[in-house]
Amino acid sequence: MFSKTNKSDAQMSSETVKLDENIPNHIAIIMDGNGRWAQKRHLPRVAGHRQGMDTVKKITISASHLGVKVLTLYAFSTENWKRPSGEVSFLMHLPGDFFDTFVPDLIKHNVRVNVMGYIDQLPDYTQAAVKKAIKDTEKCTGMVLNFALNYGGRSELVTAIQKIAQKVSNDQLRPEDIDETTVDSELMTASLTPYSDPDLLIRTSGEERISNFLLWQIAYSELVFTDVLWPDFTDASLKDCIYQYQQRNRRFGGLK
Ligand code: IPE
Ligand code: IPE
Ligand code: MG
Numbered sequence: 555m556f557s558k559t560n561k562s563d564a565q566m567s568s569e570t571v572k573l574d575e576n577i578p579n580h581i582a583i584i585m586d587g588n589g590r591w592a593q594k595r596h597l598p599r600v601a602g603h604r605q606g607m608d609t610v611k612k613i614t615i616s617a618s619h620l621g622v623k624v625l626t627l628y629a630f631s632t633e634n635w636k637r638p639s640g641e642v643s644f645l646m647h648l649p650g651d652f653f654d655t656f657v658p659d660l661i662k663h664n665v666r667v668n669v670m671g672y673i674d675q676l677p678d679y680t681q682a683a684v685k686k687a688i689k690d691t692e693k694c695t696g697m698v699l700n701f702a703l704n705y706g707g708r709s710e711l712v713t714a715i716q717k718i719a720q721k722v723s724n725d726q727l728r729p730e731d732i733d734e735t736t737v738d739s740e741l742m743t744a745s746l747t748p749y750s751d752p753d754l755l756i757r758t759s760g761e762e763r764i765s766n767f768l769l770w771q772i773a774y775s776e777l778v779f780t781d782v783l784w785p786d787f788t789d790a791s792l793k794d795c796i797y798q799y800q801q802r803n804r805r806f807g808g809l810k
Contacts, residue, residue, distance in 0.1 A: 573620070573793055576800050578753035580746070581617060582626040582775070584767055585610070587759025587783030594783075600644040605785035607652050611659070616789040618663050618697040620796070624749045625699050628767050632672065632706030646676065649703070650683035657690050664696030670742035671705035698746065705742070707769035714740035743771055751775065754799045756792075758784045776802045 588602030595601070610627060617625045630645055637645075653667075660667065667687040674681070684703065717740045721727035727736070743750035752768065752775045760781040764772070778795045780787075803810055 580624040580749040580752045582752035584757040585784040591783040591785040628702045653687040666694040667691045668700040671703040706766045
């Protein structure tokens with residue numbers, strides 16, 4: 555199901571006061587529109603990324619308060635290396651800035667950091683920042699804040715296929731025994747089980763595409779597209795997306 559929201563925050567909050575218990579366990583967000591947010595203000599694109607980082611902090615706390623179990627945020631795709639080197643470099647420094655200022659809050663809210671993606675291809679300082687955040691929050695038992703960093707859905711599937719093929723060639727696995735669970739267990743979301751598949755996928759900024767995010771895992775996710783640019787996305791915007799999710803009838807191919 556596809557939907558698009560064009561409502562003001564005031565309209566959103568009036569609709570969302572009555573969020574019931576049906577909170578999605580796993581919410582995944584394609585955080586898009588940082589560059590356009592900045593361009594609208596005649597600022598360099600990176601100003602939008604900096605503002606977007608503040609949105610990440612606010613939405614993390616909101617989602618944790620709502621009882622979300624996993625919040626997956628698409629922060630950098632395997633295709634984003636195509637951007638100008640100055641912008642890529644800025645984005646690679648953001649995790650350090652973000653975790654330096656935000657880890658104490660994450661611990662206070664019992665939020666555990668996880669990162670999925672090709673981390674070993676990131677600059678050393680980015681790898682160090684994410685590894686430290688994972689370590690600093692490892693004892694937290696609340697929501698998992700899962701960053702997709704240098705992540706791509708197709709690469710993830712290729713890597714999974716390679717691992718499965720290796721097991722077959724080592725005689726650890728027979729081809730006829732490969733099933734959906736085998737594939738699930740080789741994906742980067744395996745550690746999030748039983749919440750590895752998003753219930754709700756949100757994309758901001760008005761674009762209605764997946765851009766190589768979680769291709770396998772979104773088979774039955776509810777998709778919500780909103781025109782709000784990521785730096786403008788608020789607690790009320792999140793609640794509006796959840797409200798839309800709650801109006802959906804998830805059938806998973808069956809009848810209800
Ligand atoms: C999303 O905002 C952040 C990243 C992809 C890193 P964009 O930078 O894509 O912003 P727009 O789409 O150009 O406005
Ligand atoms: C998707 O946004 C990636 C992230 C949000 C990290 P993009 O802005 O890179 O996607 P396209 O290029 O518009 O499809
Ligand atoms: Mg974009």
